[in-house]
Amino acid sequence: MKHKTVDISEKPLVLATALDGTFLGGTDEARRKYYDWINANRHAVGLIFVTGRDPGFVSELSRRKGVPKPDYVVGDVGTTIAFSDDRHILNPIAELEAEIVEKWDDSSARVQAALRSIPGLRLQGTAFRQRVSYDMDPDKFDRRAVDIIEDMGLDALISDNKFFDVLPKGVSKGPSLLRLLAHLGVKNDRVLVAGDTMNDHSMLTMGLPSVVVAGAEPALLEAVEKLDTVHVAKEEGVGGIAEATLRNNYFNKCAA
Template sequence: MPEHPELVLVTDLDGTLLGGGSEERRGFYRWLAEQRERVLHVFCTGRDLGAIAQVLGDDEPLGLAAPHLVIGDVGCTVACGSSLLPIPLAVNPIEQRWQALEPRLRTLLEGRPGLELQPMSSNRRLAFYVDLDQFDLGLIPVLEAEGATVVMSDNRYFDVLPGGVNKGSTLLSLLEWLEADHATVVTAGDTLNDLAMFETGLKGVMVGNAEPALVEQLPRLSGVYHAQGHGCQGIAEGLRHFGFGHLMD
């Protein structure tokens, strides 16, 4: 891991780092590999560690390498990029919050119409598919009153997290631990579960294929650039916009 990175690049996966055409992705992944001592790369995703491992295996032929660090489970997990082993210093405080909360939340959510538990080994959160035609949105303030954070994205994902935990809060804690200069940090995402990253005040790239509900938030997000390019192409466009083009030339 670079001691003094010139850029800390924090990327969502699906639709962002994994978005765009094969050639664009191959070129961007090659650039990341070449700049590994100058660019500290962090995955920041809703996927759990098992699903992240699968992505790294599936996209290895395109040149995708493990990042330096991983934020997974929509902010509920922090892990080493190469081993995908959780980092206790970062994870334990989230785990402590979750243990007290989980039984009450499961009781409230059990058997609710419009929710289907996702088949993943998620930790420190409950992850569902949601059918908005059947789900009662009035349940959300009830969950929040119990101390949970609710994140919906792409009109089909419904995540229930410990209160105050999301991609943005966990990223800020990680940057503090790394003693990273915020001026060197750029985030990138495409769905509503990336909104918390964009609300941190850090530089952000909303890729061109972002979901409409996220794009609607753009006017209030200072420091977020809406790229024209999709996926990796949009990330590269955003990096040039923010003055990191010298790393790409």
């Protein structure tokens, strides 16, 4: 069976949001209200999850009662670009991933071999595609790991002072989200980007309307403090997204 993608190019709001601490954060009441609003306005709201999580996690998440199903997903810290079908299964968009696959060049085994002796890193148990990810102990971590990865022609990304991701050179959430938005024909002024950690930095600093929710990683707050396009919310998690939705008049635009 062939599944169709959703045209979100003309929707008044396209929310591109991180998950943990952002779309999945905040109070139960805030999540319920905002999720209900999205579900009631899917004719006007496009939804893109931009996450470090893998496709399996996102598929299971979107099956939960009340959690809105994303139209598209930029997953695996930007190394997966996919659409979500009516069975909640993520389908990679080959033409958007081709450059990512080429840059990665099946590097998983050599990355793991190169970092095997580095203290403070524990390989995550998820199934990797074009990345390798570790849980990081900041007290034991040896920063030589960053140099090792850069010498391999790859990128190292440390976020929330506890995660260490190895990615293809120049690939992260921001560039992959831009590639997807251009592919879909979504105009910049229809987008609201939301995040809370340093692995969201690249998508929050692209010049798109953005929000950093309360309780965000201090390094991210410092990095965006002078950017006019980024609103630093007073509310945590999805409450901060709702705050930015109201601030940018998206509620009214979607009701028009």
